[in-house]
Amino acid sequence: MHCKTFCFNGDRTFEIHDFDTKQTGEYKNKEEAEQQHEAHLTRMQELQDKLYAENKEALLIIFQAMDAAGKDGAIKHVMSGMNPQGIDVYNFKKPSTEELDHDYLWRAMRVMPERGKICIFNRSYYEDVLIGKVHNLYKDSNLPDRCKSEDIFEERYHQIKNYEKYLYENGIRVIKFFLHISKEEQTKRFLERIEDENKNWKFSDYDMIEREYWDDYMAAYNDAIKATATGHSPWYVVPANTKWFARLVISEVIIKALEDIDPKYPAVSKERKEKLLEFGKLLSKEY
8 A cells, every 4th residue: 555655644754855756666567557446446436435325524635736747637537436426526726806805715615525525626725825835926915914924824834734624623534635746757748738739728838937936836845745734634745757656546545535434324223124124015016
Protein backbone atom coordinates (compact mmCIF):
# COMPACT_ATOMS: atom_id res chain seq x y z
CA MET A 1 0.00 0.00 0.00
CA HIS A 2 1.22 3.49 -0.89
CA CYS A 3 -1.09 5.38 1.48
CA LYS A 4 1.55 5.84 4.19
CA THR A 5 4.36 6.54 1.74
CA PHE A 6 2.69 9.58 0.22
CA CYS A 7 0.67 10.72 3.22
CA PHE A 8 1.58 13.90 5.07
CA ASN A 9 -0.49 14.46 8.20
CA GLY A 10 1.80 16.75 10.16
CA ASP A 11 3.80 14.04 11.93
CA ARG A 12 6.83 14.29 9.62
CA THR A 13 8.58 16.97 7.64
CA PHE A 14 7.69 17.72 4.06
CA GLU A 15 9.88 19.47 1.53
CA ILE A 16 8.55 19.62 -1.99
CA HIS A 17 11.99 19.77 -3.64
CA ASP A 18 12.97 16.43 -2.07
CA PHE A 19 10.00 14.64 -3.65
CA ASP A 20 10.57 12.34 -6.64
CA THR A 21 7.75 12.88 -9.14
CA LYS A 22 8.96 10.00 -11.35
CA GLN A 23 8.62 7.14 -8.86
CA THR A 24 6.28 4.23 -9.57
CA GLY A 25 6.69 2.12 -6.45
CA GLU A 26 7.04 -1.60 -7.01
CA TYR A 27 5.21 -1.47 -10.35
CA LYS A 28 7.31 -1.81 -13.48
CA ASN A 29 4.68 -1.37 -16.16
CA LYS A 30 1.20 -0.02 -16.86
CA GLU A 31 -0.40 -3.43 -17.39
CA GLU A 32 0.56 -4.68 -13.94
CA ALA A 33 -0.74 -1.53 -12.26
CA GLU A 34 -4.02 -1.50 -14.20
CA GLN A 35 -4.81 -5.04 -13.10
CA GLN A 36 -4.56 -3.86 -9.52
CA HIS A 37 -6.54 -0.75 -10.33
CA GLU A 38 -9.45 -2.82 -11.65
CA ALA A 39 -9.60 -4.60 -8.30
CA HIS A 40 -9.59 -1.20 -6.60
CA LEU A 41 -12.57 -0.03 -8.66
CA THR A 42 -14.59 -3.05 -7.59
CA ARG A 43 -13.76 -2.41 -3.93
CA MET A 44 -14.63 1.28 -4.23
CA GLN A 45 -18.01 0.42 -5.75
CA GLU A 46 -18.79 -1.85 -2.81
CA LEU A 47 -17.76 0.74 -0.22
CA GLN A 48 -19.57 3.59 -1.97
CA ASP A 49 -22.78 1.57 -2.07
CA LYS A 50 -22.60 1.04 1.69
CA LEU A 51 -21.70 4.71 2.34
CA TYR A 52 -24.75 5.84 0.37
CA ALA A 53 -27.06 3.32 2.02
CA GLU A 54 -25.89 4.07 5.57
CA ASN A 55 -26.25 7.84 5.04
CA LYS A 56 -24.14 8.80 8.08
CA GLU A 57 -20.85 10.19 6.79
CA ALA A 58 -19.62 11.95 3.66
CA LEU A 59 -16.26 12.09 1.93
CA LEU A 60 -14.75 15.23 0.40
CA ILE A 61 -11.88 14.61 -2.03
CA ILE A 62 -9.81 17.64 -3.05
CA PHE A 63 -7.55 17.64 -6.12
CA GLN A 64 -4.89 20.32 -6.51
CA ALA A 65 -2.12 20.40 -9.10
CA MET A 66 -0.18 22.46 -11.57
CA ASP A 67 -1.57 22.70 -15.11
CA ALA A 68 -1.36 19.44 -17.11
CA ALA A 69 -0.75 17.31 -14.02
CA GLY A 70 -3.72 15.10 -14.89
CA LYS A 71 -6.47 16.08 -12.45
CA ASP A 72 -9.32 15.74 -14.96
CA GLY A 73 -8.09 12.40 -16.27
CA ALA A 74 -7.52 11.04 -12.78
CA ILE A 75 -11.01 12.02 -11.64
CA LYS A 76 -12.57 10.47 -14.74
CA HIS A 77 -10.51 7.28 -14.56
CA VAL A 78 -10.57 6.63 -10.82
CA MET A 79 -14.26 7.42 -10.33
CA SER A 80 -15.42 5.65 -13.51
CA GLY A 81 -17.01 2.72 -11.71
CA MET A 82 -18.84 4.73 -9.08
CA ASN A 83 -22.61 5.19 -8.93
CA PRO A 84 -23.13 8.78 -10.21
CA GLN A 85 -26.15 9.13 -7.92
CA GLY A 86 -23.76 9.26 -4.96
CA ILE A 87 -21.08 11.51 -6.49
CA ASP A 88 -20.89 15.28 -6.95
CA VAL A 89 -18.05 17.03 -8.79
CA TYR A 90 -17.31 20.76 -8.64
CA ASN A 91 -14.71 22.75 -10.55
CA PHE A 92 -13.38 25.88 -8.88
CA LYS A 93 -12.24 28.32 -11.51
CA LYS A 94 -11.87 32.09 -11.37
CA PRO A 95 -14.36 33.37 -8.77
CA SER A 96 -17.53 35.04 -10.03
CA THR A 97 -18.59 38.52 -8.92
CA GLU A 98 -21.06 36.94 -6.51
CA GLU A 99 -18.37 34.69 -5.04
CA LEU A 100 -15.96 37.61 -4.61
CA ASP A 101 -18.64 39.40 -2.60
CA HIS A 102 -18.44 36.63 0.01
CA ASP A 103 -15.64 35.22 2.14
CA TYR A 104 -13.21 32.93 0.31
CA LEU A 105 -14.65 29.74 1.83
CA TRP A 106 -18.25 30.56 0.89
CA ARG A 107 -18.33 29.00 -2.56
CA ALA A 108 -16.99 25.74 -1.14
CA MET A 109 -19.27 25.76 1.90
CA ARG A 110 -22.41 25.93 -0.23
CA VAL A 111 -21.57 22.69 -2.08
CA MET A 112 -20.27 20.49 0.73
CA PRO A 113 -21.41 16.86 0.36
CA GLU A 114 -24.59 15.50 1.87
CA ARG A 115 -24.37 12.51 4.17
CA GLY A 116 -23.83 9.34 2.20
CA LYS A 117 -22.15 11.10 -0.72
CA ILE A 118 -18.68 11.51 -2.13
CA CYS A 119 -17.86 15.01 -3.34
CA ILE A 120 -14.89 15.88 -5.55
CA PHE A 121 -13.39 19.34 -5.74
CA ASN A 122 -11.33 19.96 -8.87
CA ARG A 123 -9.29 22.76 -7.28
CA SER A 124 -10.77 24.22 -4.12
CA TYR A 125 -10.56 26.87 -1.43
CA TYR A 126 -6.82 26.16 -1.44
CA GLU A 127 -6.57 28.34 -4.54
CA ASP A 128 -6.73 31.31 -2.18
CA VAL A 129 -3.42 30.30 -0.57
CA LEU A 130 -1.86 29.15 -3.86
CA ILE A 131 -2.61 31.43 -6.81
CA GLY A 132 -3.76 34.02 -4.28
CA LYS A 133 -0.36 33.90 -2.60
CA VAL A 134 1.72 33.75 -5.77
CA HIS A 135 0.02 36.83 -7.22
CA ASN A 136 -0.87 38.58 -3.94
CA LEU A 137 -4.47 38.86 -5.12
CA TYR A 138 -5.65 40.01 -1.72
CA LYS A 139 -4.01 43.42 -2.30
CA ASP A 140 -6.47 44.17 -5.11
CA SER A 141 -9.48 42.65 -3.37
CA ASN A 142 -12.37 44.52 -1.83
CA LEU A 143 -11.42 43.38 1.65
CA PRO A 144 -11.29 46.05 4.36
CA ASP A 145 -7.79 47.27 5.16
CA ARG A 146 -7.80 45.52 8.54
CA CYS A 147 -7.98 42.17 6.70
CA LYS A 148 -5.00 42.88 4.42
CA SER A 149 -2.17 42.28 6.85
CA GLU A 150 1.14 40.69 5.88
CA ASP A 151 0.05 37.64 7.88
CA ILE A 152 -3.03 36.98 5.77
CA PHE A 153 -1.86 33.60 4.49
CA GLU A 154 -0.76 32.35 7.89
CA GLU A 155 -4.21 33.35 9.12
CA ARG A 156 -5.86 31.52 6.23
CA TYR A 157 -3.90 28.34 6.90
CA HIS A 158 -5.22 28.50 10.44
CA GLN A 159 -8.77 29.14 9.22
CA ILE A 160 -8.62 26.23 6.76
CA LYS A 161 -7.31 23.84 9.42
CA ASN A 162 -10.13 24.84 11.75
CA TYR A 163 -12.70 24.52 8.98
CA GLU A 164 -11.54 21.03 8.04
CA LYS A 165 -11.62 20.04 11.72
CA TYR A 166 -15.18 21.38 11.86
CA LEU A 167 -16.12 19.27 8.81
CA TYR A 168 -14.59 16.15 10.34
CA GLU A 169 -16.45 16.72 13.61
CA ASN A 170 -19.68 17.01 11.62
CA GLY A 171 -19.33 13.78 9.66
CA ILE A 172 -17.43 14.94 6.57
CA ARG A 173 -14.02 13.37 6.02
CA VAL A 174 -11.53 15.34 3.93
CA ILE A 175 -8.64 13.92 1.90
CA LYS A 176 -6.46 16.19 -0.21
CA PHE A 177 -4.39 15.20 -3.24
CA PHE A 178 -1.55 17.21 -4.71
CA LEU A 179 -0.70 15.65 -8.08
CA HIS A 180 2.96 16.56 -8.33
CA ILE A 181 4.68 16.62 -11.71
CA SER A 182 8.09 17.96 -12.67
CA LYS A 183 8.48 21.08 -14.76
CA GLU A 184 10.03 18.92 -17.50
CA GLU A 185 6.96 16.67 -17.56
CA GLN A 186 4.71 19.71 -17.82
CA THR A 187 6.77 20.86 -20.83
CA LYS A 188 6.23 17.48 -22.48
CA ARG A 189 2.48 17.54 -21.89
CA PHE A 190 2.12 21.11 -23.10
CA LEU A 191 3.93 20.19 -26.31
CA GLU A 192 1.56 17.24 -26.79
CA ARG A 193 -1.40 19.61 -26.50
CA ILE A 194 0.10 21.91 -29.11
CA GLU A 195 1.11 19.17 -31.55
CA ASP A 196 -2.12 17.13 -31.31
CA GLU A 197 -5.02 19.00 -32.94
CA ASN A 198 -7.50 17.08 -30.78
CA LYS A 199 -5.80 18.51 -27.69
CA ASN A 200 -5.34 22.10 -28.87
CA TRP A 201 -8.41 23.18 -26.92
CA LYS A 202 -6.70 22.17 -23.68
CA PHE A 203 -3.92 24.72 -24.07
CA SER A 204 -4.34 28.39 -23.23
CA ASP A 205 -2.12 31.46 -23.21
CA TYR A 206 -2.68 31.56 -19.47
CA ASP A 207 -0.84 28.24 -19.12
CA MET A 208 2.35 29.84 -20.43
CA ILE A 209 1.96 32.88 -18.20
CA GLU A 210 1.53 30.81 -15.04
CA ARG A 211 4.46 28.57 -15.96
CA GLU A 212 6.77 31.54 -15.39
CA TYR A 213 5.82 31.37 -11.72
CA TRP A 214 6.70 27.69 -11.29
CA ASP A 215 9.12 28.19 -8.38
CA ASP A 216 6.68 30.50 -6.61
CA TYR A 217 3.94 27.90 -6.93
CA MET A 218 6.21 25.17 -5.58
CA ALA A 219 6.94 27.35 -2.55
CA ALA A 220 3.21 28.07 -2.09
CA TYR A 221 2.32 24.37 -2.27
CA ASN A 222 5.12 23.53 0.12
CA ASP A 223 3.88 26.07 2.67
CA ALA A 224 0.20 25.13 2.31
CA ILE A 225 0.80 21.40 2.67
CA LYS A 226 3.01 21.80 5.73
CA ALA A 227 0.61 24.24 7.37
CA THR A 228 -2.65 22.32 6.78
CA ALA A 229 -1.69 18.63 6.95
CA THR A 230 -3.46 16.99 9.89
CA GLY A 231 -4.42 13.51 11.02
CA HIS A 232 -8.10 14.02 10.24
CA SER A 233 -7.47 15.88 6.93
CA PRO A 234 -4.17 14.67 5.47
CA TRP A 235 -2.44 15.63 2.27
CA TYR A 236 -1.37 12.96 -0.20
CA VAL A 237 1.45 14.11 -2.46
CA VAL A 238 1.12 11.85 -5.50
CA PRO A 239 4.02 11.37 -7.94
CA ALA A 240 2.19 12.18 -11.17
CA ASN A 241 4.80 12.05 -13.96
CA THR A 242 3.43 8.57 -14.69
CA LYS A 243 -0.34 8.82 -15.02
CA TRP A 244 -1.15 5.16 -14.45
CA PHE A 245 0.76 5.12 -11.17
CA ALA A 246 -0.85 8.34 -9.95
CA ARG A 247 -4.30 6.86 -10.59
CA LEU A 248 -3.39 3.69 -8.74
CA VAL A 249 -2.23 5.64 -5.68
CA ILE A 250 -5.38 7.78 -5.71
CA SER A 251 -7.65 4.74 -5.78
CA GLU A 252 -5.70 3.15 -2.90
CA VAL A 253 -6.08 6.27 -0.78
CA ILE A 254 -9.81 6.57 -1.46
CA ILE A 255 -10.32 2.93 -0.50
CA LYS A 256 -8.37 3.50 2.72
CA ALA A 257 -10.52 6.54 3.57
CA LEU A 258 -13.75 4.62 2.94
CA GLU A 259 -12.52 1.63 4.94
CA ASP A 260 -11.73 3.95 7.84
CA ILE A 261 -15.33 5.15 7.71
CA ASP A 262 -16.36 1.47 7.67
CA PRO A 263 -19.88 2.01 6.28
CA LYS A 264 -22.47 -0.74 6.69
CA TYR A 265 -25.84 -1.45 5.19
CA PRO A 266 -28.60 -0.35 7.57
CA ALA A 267 -29.76 -3.12 9.93
CA VAL A 268 -33.30 -4.39 9.43
CA SER A 269 -35.45 -4.97 12.52
CA LYS A 270 -37.12 -8.30 13.26
CA GLU A 271 -40.51 -6.77 12.61
CA ARG A 272 -39.37 -5.42 9.26
CA LYS A 273 -37.90 -8.78 8.25
CA GLU A 274 -41.23 -10.43 8.99
CA LYS A 275 -42.99 -7.83 6.86
CA LEU A 276 -40.57 -8.40 4.01
CA LEU A 277 -41.24 -12.15 4.20
CA GLU A 278 -44.96 -11.42 3.83
CA PHE A 279 -44.31 -9.24 0.80
CA GLY A 280 -42.09 -11.98 -0.63
CA LYS A 281 -44.82 -14.57 -0.32
CA LEU A 282 -47.36 -12.30 -2.04
CA LEU A 283 -44.97 -11.56 -4.88
CA SER A 284 -44.08 -15.26 -5.30
CA LYS A 285 -47.70 -16.05 -5.94
CA GLU A 286 -47.72 -13.57 -8.81
CA TYR A 287 -44.47 -14.80 -10.32
